[in-house]
């Protein structure tokens with residue numbers, strides 16, 4: 001079996017270490033004997049419907065988001081949205097997450113349109129949210145990472161959060177939510193990178209991709225003892241910094 005992973009804007013929106021998520025997805029496939037191909041898709045490059053099994057879109061600064069927002073609006077964004085509506089799994093972190101909502105309003109410059117995949121919108125605030133974050137998710141249990149964003153994301157009635165913030169600020173520092181879930185798509189503010197420390201989310205994305213491409217497939221378990229210990233230690237550190 002083979003999965004093709006599309007790393008959206010991997011050459012421009014890549015300054016928060018989120019490439020670790022792409023490495024984790026590919027490696028957790030390969031450890032299971034599943035071939036994994038990573039294709040980076042940039043500004044001006046067409047998104048081919050049906051080609052990809054999984055999408056990843058990482059964080060980036062406002063400056064990169066301006067060019068990317070222009071690129072993803074229109075046909076390219078419509079293809080991406082249709083793929084996710086059809087069940088293709090997606091993980092988007094911070095700047096990528098923001099542009100999958102209705103809009104992102106940065107401090108300076110015009111409001112950037114999102115593709116409206118998530119019923120959510122983001123408005124930059126004065127204080128930057130920076131620090132360890134621990135989220136309690138009904139789906140994935142304890143999720144740990146690092147946040148670094150000025151955007152405050154608010155969820156509309158059609159969106160459900162990834163989880164509740166235990167430590168940190170999350171979507172907006174006000175309503176206790178973090179991230180957004182829709183079909184097999186996950187948006188969140190957790191850098192770190194997220195997936196190496198939270199392998200249950202990586203395996204959720206891989207399993208969803210395999211199901212779509214090959215029908216029902218049982219994902220063989222991996223020994224995540226080390227990851228579990230690292231996550232527990234990170235949670236303790238984060239709780240200690242409250």
Ligand SMILES: NC(=O)CC[C@H](N)C(=O)O
Pocket residue numbers: 016058059060061062065093094095096148149150151152
């Ligand atoms: N970490 C990021 O991707 C930052 C996204 C956006 N520029 C913000 O500061 O909210």
